[in-house]
Amino acid sequence: MSSDTDSDAGPETVLKIIFVGDSGVGKTSLLERMFSDRFDSHMPATIGTDQRFKRLNIDGREIGVSVWDTAGQDRFSSLTPFYFRGAQGVVYVYDVTRAESLTHLRDKWMEDYKSYATVEDAVQMVVGNKVDLGDRMRAVSAEEGAAFAREHGCLYKETSAKTDSGGTDAGVYDALIWGLVCTMLDQRPGLVQEAAAATGVRVEGRRRRQRGGAMSCC
Numbered sequence: 001m002s003s004d005t006d007s008d009a010g011p012e013t014v015l016k017i018i019f020v021g022d023s024g025v026g027k028t029s030l031l032e033r034m035f036s037d038r039f040d041s042h043m044p045a046t047i048g049t050d051q052r053f054k055r056l057n058i059d060g061r062e063i064g065v066s067v068w069d070t071a072g073q074d075r076f077s078s079l080t081p082f083y084f085r086g087a088q089g090v091v092y093v094y095d096v097t098r099a100e101s102l103t104h105l106r107d108k109w110m111e112d113y114k115s116y117a118t119v120e121d122a123v124q125m126v127v128g129n130k131v132d133l134g135d136r137m138r139a140v141s142a143e144e145g146a147a148f149a150r151e152h153g154c155l156y157k158e159t160s161a162k163t164d165s166g167g168t169d170a171g172v173y174d175a176l177i178w179g180l181v182c183t184m185l186d187q188r189p190g191l192v193q194e195a196a197a198a199t200g201v202r203v204e205g206r207r208r209r210q211r212g213g214a215m216s217c218c
Contacts, residue, residue, distance in 0.1 A: 014064035017180060018083050020109045021093035022101045023071070026129040029161035030093065031069050034177055039162050056181065065181060084116040089123050089180050096128040096158065099139040102148060110152060123184045125155040132160040155183060 019027045028050070032038055035052045050069040055062055070083045084090070092109055094101040105126065113124070126149040128140060142158055149156035 014066050015089065015181065015184065016066045016068065016087045017089035017091060017177070018068040018070060018087045019091045019093055020070050020083065020112070022095075022098075022104050025093045025095040025098070025101050026161050027093050028069050030127070030129060030159070031067060033161045033164055035067075037164070039164075054177065063181075065177065067177065080112050081116040084113060085118050087117065087122055088119050089125070089184055090117075091125045091127055091180065092154070093127045093129055094140070094145075095130050096140050096145070097130055097133055097137045102128075102140050102145065106148070106152070121187075123155070123180060123187055124153065125149075125157065125180055125183075126152070127156075128158040129161060131158050132163045155180070 019031065021027055029039060031050075031052055035054070052067045052069070054065045054067070056065060068083060068087075071079070090113055092105045094105055113122075126145065128142070128145045145158065146156045
């Protein structure tokens with residue numbers, strides 16, 4: 001049985017997920033929706049980094065998820081190696097109404113991953129945000145976004161921070177964070193042990209599925 005928890009006890013191990021992409025694509029808004037369940041159309045641009053934290057209880061074992069919101073402006077490029085260091089999950093965010101924001105994922109952010117990532121074979125996801133703006137505003141179709149993700153070996157989701165749509169009946173949190181963590185654990189069965197070893201914590205057993213009785217990892 002797995003669920004979210006706000007227990008004061010420290011987690012046994014922590015997984016790091018970073019959100020990267022151009023300024024203005026909605027990274028901060030996605031995190032606000034996931035962690036505070038709110039949307040602010042006037043959200044200021046992130047300066048440097050902002051970290052959010054969530055605990056998942058998986059088979060009675062506490063796993064912390066540290067989610068990093070990163071600045072997309074060029075003036076913060078010196079921080080890029082710091083963003084990618086130790087990240088087991090990478091979420092590349094683009095704006096479906098701005099085709100160049102998808103191109104920049106390939107030309108900049110994925111190149112940065114290749115240059116600075118310290119975790120081999122991190123699980124990567126491409127996320128198209130702002131689908132609430134409708135088809136008339138679209139510059140990148142869902143099919144184009146999915147094809148791009150496949151080409152680069154990434155998971156793919158479309159979503160809206162404004163309407164809390166995860167592209168299915170699931171909200172943004174379930175579609176992105178929970179789905180990504182489940183995939184991370186499925187694709188790399190030893191991931192928890194690897195992260196725990198880095199912090200000197202021993203963990204045993206196999207994770208199972210299910211968030212709050214609603215979502216599952218299988």
